Structure formats: structure tokens, C-alpha cells
Amino acid sequence: MRATFPSLAVLITVALGAAPLCAQVAEPDSLLPVDTDPPAAPSNLAAIDLITNNDAGDRIAITWDLSPDDGAGAGDVIEYHIWRSETAGSRGDTLAVVAAGTSQHVDAAAEPGTPYYYRVASYDGTNRSTDATVGPVAGRASFFQPTRASVLALMATFFGLVLLFTRLAQRGSELFVRRIPGLNAVEEAVGRATEMGRPVLYVPGIGEIDNIMTIASLTILSHVAKITAKYETPLIVPTARSVVMSAAEEVVKEAYAEAGRPDAYNPDNIRYLSDAQFAFAGAVNGIMLREKPAANLYLGAFWAESLLLAETGFEAGAIQVAGTAMVSQLPFFVTACDFTLMGEELYAASAYLSREPKLLGSLKGSDWMKVVSITIMIVGIIMNLVGVDAFLNWFQVQ
Amino acid sequence: MPTFVLTTIAALLTLCAYSFLYKDNPFYKFAEHLVVGVSAGYYLVIYYYNYIDPNVASPIFFLRRGGEAIALGGAEWWLALIPGVLGLLLYTRFFPKWGWIGRWPLAIYIGGYAGLGISPVMQSRVLEQLRANAIPLTSVTNVLLVVGLIGTLTYFFFSMKHKGILGGLARIGIVFLMVGFGASFGYTVMSRVSLLIGRVEFLLADWLHLIE
């Protein structure tokens, strides 16, 4: 059948008329209103050179106030776009896209010394706000980290105090250190052993010679050795380290010489037993059971063998005095011994006995540092009570 | 070696060690000496392959670092000599005539670690603790914490005699110390018991298969 002109015209008209209808059926979304309102821009955009540990000047911290349409207002912000440029007036490259609710970003790839311009805009999925701009900001490698000024102040105070008191001690100034009650207990224990005619057992711990507790112990050993030399009481010193044994031999020999009794010194009583912790403990227990010392002195660095030693000594009926700065072992010694020098008392005892300027200086310095610490804490509490945070915030380094 | 044989060896050594609870005996001594010897050998190998070999032996003797060859004249080669020689000098302490030399590498080692550690440790153990304990005295626990802290610090103050207020504070400090030691003792007992439980579980489950 041939299509006639009028038929074609009708068909075309109908088709043209139906086209919009078809278009509407195929794309119904185009009937919805298009969002043409951009969200509100973020404000107070700021960028600063971020000073961090090992600062190389390559980090710039960017902060802004959230768009009023972020979580409020129109509530349609979904993200923020951040750009960086080296030229004013130009948007530059996209630096980052961050989620809504974020008000900061760190540019961790800045070239030190290069000034940058930053722009931040909020985005609602369709439209972008106007740009907030800031710049120029350049990162520079920092020699000094101002957020850690409080650490520097505290360290300077501490070192200053130690150096001051060490200097005073070296010049011969009389630095008062109260007598440690534990020293009286040590002397009483040695006296008891002398009365009973039995030896004194002195265990300088199982630490190495460079362990500060071992060094303090050897100072006290010198004092004990002078007393045992004077009263001719046998002194047995078992050690767990060969170098400590050599040092103990020197200390005891010198002490006996100073007491005017070099002939009474018996090198066989300074014994190296074993490096192995529990083998050493077993061997010392053996000495306690066989040679029956009346006084056991445990002064130095101890680990898990502490209770094994103290328990056996207790069972053997000896008077026991211990001293260690190992906090985990103090409870055992406190339980099983008659007296315990706790923590810093061990160092104080060695400083008290030796009057060595460096030991005295350290002790006095740390003492007055405790006063500084308590003062800071009390001032902080008072500031807290009156609602002033600046004082304690200065001590916050993170 | 089959797993059961290895498990049995471990179980028997465990029982040898526990036999000490009855009394000291050759089985216990054998187990103890075995563990001392094996651990010494094990750590020797570990320390050689992880410390000495990559940092000293390989660069100097094998001219390698991290599997890569290095040139004889390269900086990495002679730089490795410095810690190597310093480490060897530490052994001079065993010779009385030359013992003074060993103090130098010890000084570098102690000085280096002290320098590295003083600032972070001052921050983490002093500064942060001071800041965290400057708390408002609005509850009993806060008051107890502050009083206990000041009392304990006072107890370890050696520059004045403990008389009057200072003596009173020190006595408060010792009470807190003892409570702390009691808690620490309790935790230690718990820890030791846990180790026992672990061993018993090994014996019952892995060795005897009496439990799953």
C-alpha cells in the first residue's frame, strides 16, 4: 500500500507530538527540579607550617570552619574539595577530597620554602560553593619545636639542679642527706652475726657491673666489709658475674686494708658461682644451708630469684636486710626480709656512705626535682579548680 | 622427628624441672643445665645473624649489606669498622693493664642511649604523669591519688629529716607504698599461677591428650 502525503503528515505530527511524551516516559528524572543552589562556603580558612618531630618543613596544616550547610542548614554538604597552587588567583591542582564533617587536612607533600595558596570549597554532589582562599604559606624546617618547650624547661631544671649540687659537693660544701634507717638495720645485722660467731652473707645481686644498682651495692659492701674486718666476722660474697666478682674482691680487700686488718681478708670468700639465674640462686641457697650465715644482705639488682633467696634465708633463721630498685621484686623482699631499702633508698645509702660528689649531686638534684614536680602538680590542681587551663596546657605536648 | 617425640621430650623436661618442688635432684639439675646451654647457644646464633652479621661481619668480611654487594672502597665498608672495633675494645676489661680502654666504647654506648632516651622518658614518665595527676579534688579517688602521690614522693625525699609535717606525709607515703606492693604481689602470684596453668594444660592436652 502506498503511503499518501496526508497519511505521512499525520504520522509525523503524531510522532512529533508523542516524542515529548516518550521522552518523559524514558527519562522521568528530568521532570524533578534541578538543585541549582550551591552550599554555603566554609569559613576562616587558615594554613600554617606544621612543626612535627624530625620536621623537614614539608607539612602544612590546613583548617577551616565547617560550612553552615554541613550537618545543619540545608544539610547537603557531602565533601570538601581542597586545591593547592603556587600562583595567587589560580586554583591549581586538587590536593584532596575529604568527607563532610572534616575541618582539617595536612598537606604532607609540600616543598620546603615554596609558598602555596590553598582553596577549600564545600560540595553537595551537584554544586560547589565559592572558594575560601588562604596564602601564601611556606613550610620551613624547624630547628626548635615550640610545642616541646615544657620538656626542655623540665630537663634544663633537672640537669641544672644536679650540676649545681655536684659542684657544691666538689667544692666541699656540706650537703645534708638524712641517715637511711636501712643502714642501721645493716649494721645491726652484722652486729648480730658477730655476736653469734657466724658469717655474714652479702649478695650484690645478679646485675652486670655497669648496672647502677650493682655499683651502689658495691659501695655499701665496702662499708659492711670495714665493719666485718673490725669485728673479725667472716664475710661471704657470692656473685653471678665474673667482672662483679673482680670488683667485689678489690672493694673488700681495700676495705679490710683501710680497717687495718689486711691479714683478715680471705679471697676464697668472694666467689663466682654461676651466670645462670636459678643456678646462682640454688648455689646461694646451698651456702645458706651449709655455712649458716646469721645475717643475709641482699643489695643490688634482682629478678625472679629474689624470693627463692629470701625464702630460704628466712627458713634458715637469718636476719635479712634487702635493698633493690627493682619494683617488681620489692614486694618479695618486704615480705620475707626484716628490713628493705626500697628503690632510691639504695642509691641514697651509697651516696650517704661514700660522700662521692657525683652521687651526692645526683641525689640532691633528684630530691629537689621532686619538690619542683609536687609544686607543678599543686599549682596545676589549683589552676584546674579556678578554671584556668593554660598552665597545664603548656605541659601538653601532643 | 615425629611431633609426639618432641612433645614427650618437652613434657619430661617439664616434669624434671617440677621435681625440684619435692627436693633438689639430678633430674632437675639436668633440666636446668640443659636449658641454660640450649638458650645460650640459641641466643648466640640469633645475635650473630641479626646483630653482628648484618652490621659488622658482612660489610667488612663479605662486602655485602642486606644481600647487596658493596664496594671495597665504599663508605658502608669502613663505616662498619667503627662499631666493630668499639665492640671488640669492650673485651679489654678482662685485661687489667688495658682495662681502661674498655671505658671508651662503654661511655659511647651509655651516652648514646642516655641521650636518645632522656627526652622521651622525661616526657612519658614525668611530664605526662604530672599533667595527668593535676586533677580536680572532686572525688575520693582523686583525693587519694593526689595524697598518695605526694606522700610517696615525700617518703623518698632525703634532703631533710622526716619530722613534723614532712614525717607525717612520709608515713602516709609508706602506707600507700605497702598497699601498692600488696597489689603487685597479688598480680605476681596470678602471673606465676598462669604459667603453671599453661604448663599443666600442655601436659594434659598436648602430651597426654586427656583434654582437648
Added chain:
Amino acid sequence: MRWFDRLLGIDRRWIFLAIGVAVVIPFFAPMGFPVVVTEPVRRLYDAIEELPSDSKPIFLSMDYAPATTPELDPMSLAIMRHAFRRGLPVVVMTLHPAGYGLAQRAIATAAEEFDVEYGVDYAFLGFHPGIAAVMLGMGIDIQNVYAEDAYGTPVADLPIMEGVRNYDDVPLLVSIAGSAYPDSWISFAYQPYGQRVAAGVTAVMATDYYPYLDSGQMVGLLGGMRGAAEYEVLIERHDKGVRGMDSQSVIHVFIIVLVVLGNIAYFAQRKGKRPAPQEA
């Protein structure tokens, strides 16, 4: 002999035997004592639970030797299981020479239970000597310290390490340790770099770390087998931690009874030694 003399004179080997029996019985007759979760453990659990599912990897530093495995292995396993269940990647490392084998064993056990792939969901960087140097070095670039993983694969080639350069990219670091490693992590990772640190330690050491928890330097803390048991309760996967709690509770009660009896006997003995008051 008076009753208190007899009590104080008991041969300690009977007490050892009683403790041995007290440990064994609950394995055959579980009592099901409840395990109450404490705040330090919950804080660590929440810290991992709150991480987004597309988080960068958690670092787990297993710094302990075989002597402390009964307390610390259950912690390592519980944390790995928690992370894998949430689909969070885990990078394991160790700073203790004896920790290498223990870490491998724990990883193998945990990985077996989940559909995880090495290099994508978990990785093992192995042992590296030098504690402070490692911790400080990781703050600059992890690959400067660990160029290869434990099996010789370059760390840069591991998909799990993509975008992980230093502590800025590590959401949480957990140190499971039998000695003072967490102290070092706080000093050399938290203080200088702000790395969030949590720890699992033996019960002996737990008291030393409560100050760090209170001051906010540490995110959470697991103490001893009890801490591991609490974590297992939280992740609803009971294992050796929970299983050991029955024995732990029985022995603790036994020890408390002995301490009380011992003190009563001691004071009774002391009173018995005092001379009787003179009558007028």
C-alpha cells in the same frame, strides 16, 4: 603441739601438691566462673572495634619469649581474631629474638580460621634488632627499618603496606610483651609521633602500666591470662584464656584461705608466747 604450731609447721610440699591438684581438677570439671570484663580491656576492644572497615593495618608487635606464652599467646590470638573477624588488616612484627617462632605459630593459628590472604590481609615483618632505633625509624619510614618481610619479599611489594609509610598511617599499634617494650613504644612512638599504643603484658608488669592508661598515653591494657580471658569473652571466642580462669580462681581462693589461716596462726602463736599478766 598447739594447732597454730601445727598449721605453721606444715611441710610446704603438701601445699605444692594441693596447688597442683587445684590446677588440674578444673580442666576435668569446668566450673564456669564468670569472667567480668574490666575497663582497660574494654578500651582496647573498643579501639579496634571503632576502626573503619577500610582502615589501614593494625600493627601487632609480639615482643615475648616462650617463658611467657601461657599469658601472652592467648592475647595475640584474640587480637588477631578480632581484627580478622572485622576484616581489618594486621601487620605482625617482633623486637624480641625469641618472638619470631612464636609469632609465626600464632599467625598460622589465627589465619587458618578466617579467609585471609598473606600480603593482603596480614603480613609478618619478622625480627629486627635495636629497640629504640627501630621504633624511632618507623616514625620516619617503616621501609627504612623493614625493607623486606620475614620471607624476603620487599615490603614495598606487599599490598597490605600500600599507603603505609610511617606512624601517620598506622591507626593502632599493640605491643604484646613480657618485658619493658611497651615503655619504649610509649617513649619512642607515642611521645614523639603521636602513635596510638596499646599493650598486653604479663600480670607481673601490669601494675607498672596503669599510670600510662590513666594519663591517656595508652589506649588499652590487657594484664595477664585474665586480660586475655576478658578479651576472649568480648570477641565471643573462648580459648586458653577463658579455659584457664577456673583453675586461676580456685587457686586464688585457696591462697587467700592459706594467707588468712597463716595470719591467724601467726598472731595466735605470738599471743601464746607472751607471758601471762601478773595477778595483783
